[in-house]
Amino acid sequence: MAEPALVDVAERAAGYLGAYVHIPFCEAICPYCDFAVVSGRDGEVVRYLSAVVKEISSSEPIRPVDAVFVGGGTPSHVTGLADVLDAIRKRHGIARDAEITLEANPEDWSDDKAVDLRAAGFTRVSFGAQSYDPIVLDYLGRRHTADQIDLAVTSVKRAGFNSVSLDLIFGSPIESDRSWSGTLERAVGIDPDHISTYALTVERGTELSRLVNRGATAPDADVQAQRYEMAEEYLGGAGYRRYEVSNYARPGHECRYNLTAWAQGEYMAFGMGAHGHLGGVRFRNVRKLDAYLDAIERDAIARAGEEWIGGANGDRADGSDEERVVLGLRRTSGIAMDDVAASFLRHPAGGRLVEAGVIAARNGRLVVLKPLLTDEVCASFLASRS
């Protein structure tokens, strides 16, 4: 069977409807993490899941969803997620071939869990593996071992999920080339369907950023660039296609839910800190657990803010073209060569990027050839429009 072309995979996602559910509970907070998370609040799990179910059940019915993503936090840290999927199914419907992803930490995994979650309907598991090097795992404040990653992946495969994915983090200051190539080799050795590789980023307000401000070594962008290229080369050689800046998949295993976001598609959002995009509006829920519980239990909505973007349902208003390009250029397949893309190529800023081999017109698309410079491309694009 011919491999599905990345262009088709990417473009098809524009028509999907996604649903995101946020599970904020974690065993402990990792020093680099800036997600909406809580630890030490496990006593609230039951209350929280019923709030989420209530939020889903009172949401405006749209149509069956094509991709569900239960992220966190650490969804594998809690039980009771079957109720959440049921609520979505009941309120909106879930397409028969839908992708239903669960984020999980290796140390939480067990064969029993695998069987239960598969039975609940999940089709895909994404593990926060981060590294196979114990020194790096320790630096990142992770609580699992390299062997636990392999055990968890094997268990997922055995339970009959469609896809299993590993998240890896590279470019921490204590990492060496050797450590990173070792991680890549072991990750590929366990044969996941999908691999995400992230450059360690010091986010404001995290423990890591406090340490760096106090003089700890910060990640080096040039070293990260080199490690990025190592991954690109190694994973490409092992049959993984890079389909976005940080994401690789065996053909057919690209994450539909994320492709929807990059195609400026629509997705619903449930749970604290969850972001959604429906009817040309981007919206987000409150980021504090108590505020979220309080709002839902009072029969109120948990919105913290929203912003009209336009762009959905063919209605192109302010900001929509810009956003569509900025998101779409993260994909290996880039964006269609429409008027917007073509006029960027004609602009001196676009011309300079072409000349430097950063972007190019390929098969009727505008693509980024040097993904590490995608932000430069996007900022130049935005500047060229004003």
Next chain:
Amino acid sequence: MIPHIRNFSIIAHIDHGKSTLADRLLERTGAISARDMKEQLLDSMDLERERGITIKAQAVRLAYDAPDGIQYELNIIDTPGHVDFTYEVSRSLDAVEGALLVVDASQGVEAQTLANTYLAIEAGLEIIPVMNKIDLPAAEPERVAKEVAGVLGGSPDEVIAISAKTGAGIDELLEAIVDRLPPPEGLESDPLRALIFDSYFDTYRGVVCYVRIKDGVLSKGDRVRFMATNNVEGADEVGILTPAAVPVASLGPGESGYLITGIKEIDRVRVGDTVTRIDHPATQALPGYKEPKPMVFSGLFPSVGDDFERLRDALEKLRLNDSALQYEPETSTALGFGFRCGFLGLLHMEIVRERLEREFDLDLVATAPSVAFKAFTTAGATIDVRSPQDLPAANQLDHIDEPYVKVMVISPSEYIGTIMDLAQSKRGEMGKLTYLSPERVEIDYELPLAEVVFDFFDALKSRTRGYASLDYEPSEYRTSNLVRVDVLLNNQPVDAFSAIVHKDRAYNYGSAMTKRLRELIPRQLFDVPIQAAIGGRIIARETVKAKRKDVTAKCYGGDISRKRKLLEKQKEGKKRMKMVGSVEVPQEAFVSALQIDTDG
């Protein structure tokens, strides 16, 4: 003769206490109530108060009830002490008959003490030597009195000892002013001749002139003529400064005050011009002032391109109040449209820039200062070089002359060796060495102006722990081994960074500039070489390595709004970039690169 008037200036080396003395005189004569008294009251500009220096000369009239029962009118002009503002001093000396020469009793005679004394003697003034700060434990009144007497050729007994701080000796000084200084001459019946010794622009009232009446009477309502510009105006308001402006009916011979005619066009008034009356005109104008000669040149550019017109307007207005400032339009590839300005020295340059920024709310970039060179071409032409861009191409250039100055250094004698070493390293030629007293010496030098303004002064201060002082005046042009150092960004010269320097300094300049720029220029899509070159020869090189990674690692459904905000910021940054060839340079990089002292 107008027996009850005394006009005088206070002259001194910087920090010897002129402004404080003016305060005391104001207070003692009741011009300012003790309640309104603030220190260095005549330093009215914010800038003067912050820096604790006098920049502008200030005029004020006092009423002094002398013990002889007569009320005298005293007109004081407080003057700046820094060498850059000598021009202000000499102008104010033309408006007075006497001078108080103030010397710090703990420091003794210094360079501007001498320089200003010579100016006062040249202007034919009667000088009263005053020794200030006798309250200080470190004061050496006997030694200093002798030094001062030595300079003026009188007896140490004539030196009046005071403390401007405690007020000691002030009464005696006031007596001396009345007794020793001559009253002004001039007849009420003569045709009016009023010297404009300063002016400024007032937004509501237009040009305000400070005048000193030499002959005749100026009254409110008179029709007057500005003799040099030949403008006829009405005297809308005539007044005195007490220091508050107080309108009066008329000003008579020997008096100073202000004149408002309602002129709004700045170029119709010239400092140094003579004002006369239409109905009783003078035939001969008063001798005006020599045009001051700028010593240091630098480009001033608005940070924001469209502020060019505002900058032009501001320079016009400021020039009215600072006639030593010169300017002409200039274009730079890096900085856009601006002005090449001439200044009396680095302090003057700094002050002008700060006044433009504060008083006219501008944000400016100044290019590396330079002195005025003369270039001689192989074809026999002479070119005035006020900017490195004026220099002809190397193959047409025969040689370059640079300005030298006569420098007078005054220092405790223990530093003679140090000063000689320093002067030699700055290409100085020693002239005569004179002992003012066994502990104090004057050494004269011929030095390149560039060395003096950019380096010598600071080095002298630090190597003599602040005890040596210096003054200089232009002398001649001499042929020197000068080169133009260009700075190239990605092989393209950037005009704002070129400099003409002595060959021995070229490497320092080049490497300092390239290093600095490497830090300031953001990484681009390709390696950017930064080079310093003399003609075709590269003398320093740095590289800004190509940017390898800027992409945000994660961008999922939850990150999109934040991501857009980040990109918006990046976009704004991009829009502030200036393209120099194919290199994007933030305007701030030019600004910061030019702000450092790269002559070291």
